[in-house]
Amino acid sequence: MGMPDGGTEAPRSKRAEVEARLVQATEALLAEGAAYSELRVEQISRRAGISRTAFYFHFSDKRALLTRLTGDIAAQLYHEAERWWRDEDGDGADELAGALRRVFAIYRDHAALLRAVVEAAAYDPEVAFYWRALVGRFVEATRERIEREQAAGAVDAGLPAQLIAFGLCWMTERSAYEVLMQGGDLNDGALVDALLAIWLGAVYGRPR
Numbered sequence: 001m002g003m004p005d006g007g008t009e010a011p012r013s014k015r016a017e018v019e020a021r022l023v024q025a026t027e028a029l030l031a032e033g034a035a036y037s038e039l040r041v042e043q044i045s046r047r048a049g050i051s052r053t054a055f056y057f058h059f060s061d062k063r064a065l066l067t068r069l070t071g072d073i074a075a076q077l078y079h080e081a082e083r084w085w086r087d088e089d090g091d092g093a094d095e096l097a098g099a100l101r102r103v104f105a106i107y108r109d110h111a112a113l114l115r116a117v118v119e120a121a122a123y124d125p126e127v128a129f130y131w132r133a134l135v136g137r138f139v140e141a142t143r144e145r146i147e148r149e150q151a152a153g154a155v156d157a158g159l160p161a162q163l164i165a166f167g168l169c170w171m172t173e174r175s176a177y178e179v180l181m182q183g184g185d186l187n188d189g190a191l192v193d194a195l196l197a198i199w200l201g202a203v204y205g206r207p208r
Helices: 006-031 041-048 052-058 062-085 092-109 111-121 125-151 161-181 189-204
Strands: none
Touching: 006 041, 006 052, 006 062, 006 111, 041 052, 041 062, 062 092, 062 111, 062 125, 092 111, 092 161, 092 189, 111 125, 111 161, 125 161, 125 189, 161 189
């Protein structure tokens, strides 16, 4: 006779709770100024209120925790930006403006994590591969939208959609990171306006 569904719900719920505490603890430490490279498992565990041994029950190492953190934020970014990428009925330029602002709002809310993952990607090949693949999803979705706009006659059919998508997505990621590293503020509306003007000019051939 099988175990009732409730028999596995409690362990799953407990596991999810502990993992959420570890994620929150890590992001809090990063937001307080801790460098990812210097952050120790003991610090994270202590902040989350669990043992070091328990940490390794849930995550194999710091890298696994970082990719989990990044994956959660990426899902938010992708969801918000999809309004431009996937909507085929609205005005592309207007939707792009809204999508870019929503993406930057999430960057602002998780600025410490953005710094950490880009920092780690500079010296950890696995994190670099993971991060490039993640940004690559945005590149591909942008390419698809540009090609749809080309097919509809809204965008110059001669534009190299893949290269433009690649340049725009990585420009946006790197701009946000460099602003943070140089002590700037992602709340600066002028920055978003400037990036939006570049996106609109590159895709639609016109300023905001």
